[in-house]
Amino acid sequence: MRQSQILLNTLRERPSEADTEGHGLLLRGGYIRQLAAGIYSYLPLGRRILHKIEGIVREEMERAGVQEVMMPSMQPAELWMESGRYGSYGKNLMTVNDRHGREFILGPTHEEAVTSLMKNEVSSYRKLPVKVYQIGTKFRDEKRPRFGLLRGREFIMKDAYSFDISEEGLDLSYRTMFVAYNRIFARCGLRFKAVEADAGTIGGDGGSHEFIALSAIGEDTVAVCDHCDYAANLEQAETAAWNGEIIGSGAAETDSDTPQADRGGAAAEDAPLPEKFHTPDIRTIDQLTAAYSLKPEQIIKTLIYRVDGNSIAVLVRGDHEVNELKLGKYLGAEDIMLADDSTVAAAAGVISGYVGPVGLKLPVLVDYAVEAMTEGVAGAGERDYHLQGVRPGRDFPLTRVGDFRNAAEGDSCPRCREGRLTLHRGIEIGHVFKLGTRYSGKLSATFLDASGSERSMIMGCYGIGISRLLAAVAEQNAGEGGIAWPDALAPFEVQIIIVSIKDEAQAALAEKLYGTLRELGLEVLLDDRDERPGVKFKDSGLIGAPQVVVIGREAALERVEYENRLSGVKETLGFDKAVLRIKEHVKNNRI
Incomplete structure (x- = not known):
């Protein structure tokens, strides 16, 4: 393609709307243009990259035996009411009404x-x-679109669905x-991790994994073991239970004359x-540690939550944070909210900051790390x-003990127990779920088995954010002068x-070189x-083509400057x- 004929306007400066380095370079390079907040047009360079991503996806779906379909973007709201997701998605749903007043949903997904x-x-x-799968x-x-293509109101996604007769088939x-x-x-050239994750609003309790592209600007945090292959989203990452020794990072020092096994017993x-x-x-x-030379891990933090209309207390160490997802699963509750000051005062009899577990007339949930403290x-x-001198088990009960906190840097791995967890920021680019009968049961999607029984x-x-993937590659390969696109995705070779x-x-x-390379089937600009x-x-x-040839003063000698x-x-x-x-570079790098 001749650059004089392509719709391509580059920008000298980073636009004010750019949230990240990669977002700024996509705008400067003429790949995308914003139409409204969270809504983008893809110009020829951006569309070429999307087309390549879609091509890789289609090839791998074909290899996996998945058939391509296309479903409507507009879905009857009654379907979502029947599945029970209409309320859980709430205001995140885009809805329209036809002339007869019937409500439709512009699909965020297609279960x-x-x-x-x-x-x-x-x-x-x-x-x-x-x-089956589709790309659309x-x-x-x-509520607040940001980071360009990473969190938009309109986005491109590949969503696939499997239907089996048994759990083994699933x-x-x-x-x-x-x-x-x-x-x-891997073919898209991403540095990524597959991590254990929560199913979220998609639902299903059979397990799920997220695929996270590692990036400092990512909104997700993942915990990765440095010894085994354990990796999990921070929301899902487990922390090891107390097992006769303190497990985890920064555990408070204990008196050697007071065995840990005697917590709450005679020694206590x-x-x-x-x-x-x-x-x-x-x-x-922070105020306590500064004023009294304490370490955060020596403090028992008492937080009051409202859970389905009732108040409870959750105890975590001062250097840890409560994981509300784990809390909700333990309690079997969905409506979980940290109590405000007036609610805390009414429930605990004192304002926030002075609530403690001793004598507290509320249900008390104790994190494993607090249980392990002397x-x-x-x-x-x-x-x-x-x-x-507050002692777990003696001064407050240990009747509700569990994993109620976020994993922290340096925690012991909950799987191998030998490694330590490291935390990384990342961008979610894909998610796979075992749904079971979460939707088929509610929507009566049944079949007759070999015995004639209805099941x-x-x-x-299985979802992939196609436009998010483009943005993630841009973030990982952004440099001072542009994006160094991987060979598989570069708009031109x-x-x-x-x-x-x-x-x-x-x-x-x-012209001679242009014609020769085009005859070889290469993508040339x-x-x-x-x-x-x-x-x-x-x-x-x-523009970021992997290979660049500059034709200058030695052209008469048919010599060029080549850069990889x-x-x-x-x-x-x-x-x-x-x-x-x-030719050699393209041959070795076309995947």
């Missing part, structure tokens, strides 16, 4: 629609298993898709009772006072730059514009040698 489809198409076990536009009414479909997803993201009973000390206007962990500092249940189909679903279009020798050699060399080189950086942006190699080559070098 309901595909289940309705299969309900009418499959009636016998002889037609199962079946796996999805809609979500984000396991096989899940493994097949899990392998396919690993191949897709012989220890001095908690001692109250004056802490005027000191309500936070003693600690806690609120006294009285304004401007705290207690020191619900066993489902899985090679770019030819003519230093002076008015120089006949340069123009002739450029020829910068044939009448522009200053500096403008051309800056634009070339923003990915390896950093720069060399002057004769025409034939340059063609050979370009």
